[in-house]
Amino acid sequence: MYRTRLGFRLLVTHQLLAPDTAAAQAVFTAFRTDATYVRLCQKQHCYRARLSPKPWRVGWQRPRLVFPYDTPAQQQKQREWEQEYADRSAVYSVCKWVGEYGSGQVCPDAAQVMELHDAACLGKGKLA
Structure with missing residues (x-):
């Protein structure tokens, strides 16, 4: 379980759990999960998790460019913004690890997801 800026993030690791199952719905209900998030997960058949901070939380705003870019200068401006x-976001964490609950059993596919998630989201510093 992880703490995010406005709530919690739960990684189920003992088995793969599709978002349209009764078990997933029970977890959504128990955590009072945002209804829009639940609908997106079910419609897209996947879970969604932000791996990087929202730009405004690190004091940065997106440039007013529309993709596809019309000129090389616009493309360069986007690259500069990304850098x-x-x-700016390197000193922020999207979530903090709270703890492990349950059996501790981790299926191989879940272990892979957890490793990628933790490498992208943890250990950077203050919560964004």
């Missing part, structure tokens, strides 16, 4: 965003 500054990466620099």
Whole structure:
């Protein structure tokens, strides 16, 4: 379980759990999960998790560019924005590890997801 800026993030690791199952619905209900998030997960057949901080939480705003870019200068401006965003967000964490609950059993596919998640989200510093 992880703490995010506005709530919690739960990784189920003992088995793969599709978002449209009764077991997933029970977890959503128990955690009073945002209804829009639940609908997106069920419609897209996957779970969604932000791996990087929202730009405004690191004091940075997106440039007013529309993709696809019309000029090389616009593309360069986007690249510069991305680099500054990466620099600013490097000292932030999207979530903090709270603890492990349950059996401690981790299936191989879940272990892979957890490793990727933790590498992207943890250990950077203050919560964004």
